[in-house]
Amino acid sequence: MEEPRSKFEIIYEVASQDNNILSVSMLCDIAGVSRSGYYRWVNAVDQRNKQELQDMADFDSILAAYTYRGYDKGAKGIYMRLLHQERPIIMNVKKIRRLMKKYGLFCPIRKANPYRRMAKAIKTNNVADNLLKREFTSYGPRMVLLTDITYVPYNGVFCYLSTILDAYTKQILSYVLSESLEVDFVLDSINQMIDRHGISLTTETMIHSDQGCHYTSCSFIQLVKDKGLRQSMSRRGNCWDNAPQESFFGHMKDEIDLSECVEFSQVKGIIDDWMDYYNNERYQWKLAKLSPNEYYQYLVTKTYPLKGLLKIENNK
Secondary structure, three states, X not given: OOOHHHHHHXXXXXXXXXXXXXXXXXXXXXXXXXXXXHHHHHHOHHHHHHHHHHHHHHHHXXXXXXXXXXXXXXXXXXXXXXXXXXXXXXXXXXXXXXXXXXXXXXXXXXXXXXXXXXXXXXXXXXXXXOOOOOOOOOOOOOOEEEEEEEEEEEOOEEXXXXXXXXXXXXXXXXXXXXXOOOOHHHHHHHHHHHHHHHHHOOOOOEEEEOOOHHHHOHHHHHHHHHOOOEEEEOOOOOHHHHHHHHHHHHHHHHHOOOOOOOOHHXXXXXXXXXXXXXXXXXXXXXXXXXXXXXXXXXXXXXXXXXXXXXXXXXXX
């Protein structure tokens, strides 16, 4: 059913034509709207023009936030980006959605992966217990570290990304991109993480992975033991046991564009830029509308960076 506004616009257009022989009353009867409503609409033209100018100005801000650093965002991502600008803008999420729809701005929606994960290599029998049991956020920051490998396709070949994610703060604590699936790049991600964040870890910190051959290898098991971490593994073939890590890879692949990459160095440059964006400026609704690094600092310092703009209790 047409909205009254659309009918009023048609009536106005027809009534303004030189060869029109129908009165406004007749046109309103045909359209099924009241004449008084039509005239109220006509008399509000200045207000509508003013609203249109305001919508256009607000949409300019939305569009700038949407394209910030080259990564598309949904309405909530735009809302959080506007809050983090040098001159913060507080704009209702419903308004952002309305203007996105009005001006035809859409954010790609993640689709379920129709393909099965690649078959895993033959593993040893060194499988650790599932200590985590999907309690991803029950223990606080730096207590549950999730790790996994993903295949990154470009130019008809693959490279491989190993990451370590703090399940509580959603920070990527370390990552290594490799042209080879040799176990060394997974070990490098552990060493890198210890070098950068080892001081914040404890003997209760667990590192959780699937049962891939890298994580059941003797070298990985020994390194984890040497670093004083507890090892935990998902049940065989159960991706839900490491769901936040799987979700992270999905978002990353949705947002980066490797279609123009022909060399490994180009892929690495794009991954490096996105990781910096993710940790520092990809705001998450469930992290009190902060980026992962901001959220961790908030937990440590108890100082909310958006204080004065939002009430903390409304950011959970």
